[in-house]
Amino acid sequence: MLELIRHTIKPRTKLPPHIHTGMQIGVIEAGTLTFTVVKGEAKVRKANGTELILQPGQTTQLTVGDSLVESSGMVHYGENQTNKPVILLSASLFDVEQPKTILIDPEK
Numbered sequence: 641m642l643e644l645i646r647h648t649i650k651p652r653t654k655l656p657p658h659i660h661t662g663m664q665i666g667v668i669e670a671g672t673l674t675f676t677v678v679k680g681e682a683k684v685r686k687a688n689g690t691e692l693i694l695q696p697g698q699t700t701q702l703t704v705g706d707s708l709v710e711s712s713g714m715v716h717y718g719e720n721q722t723n724k725p726v727i728l729l730s731a732s733l734f735d736v737e738q739p740k741t742i743l744i745d746p747e748k
Contacts, residue, residue: 649725656744659742664709668726669729671726674700682709
């Protein structure tokens, strides 16, 4: 199934570590998202065209126009460390028989 969604992450909010059971592509529409990879890797494309591959333990700041690709099973989390909302547009491709997101205990 293909799902398109607009997420709003409230100011001073940290999302728990999680995985997606399918591929997810996101682009920042507003704000600054601090994005961290715990396990696996994420592909980031900055608005200026610079491309990065984030490895486990790496964090980056995503701003307006930046995009990322999260592969299935990649453990990660996002955090809005600012006083303004972050708006993230995402396209997800997943099996309707599986949950879209699974919370992960980073200690395991």
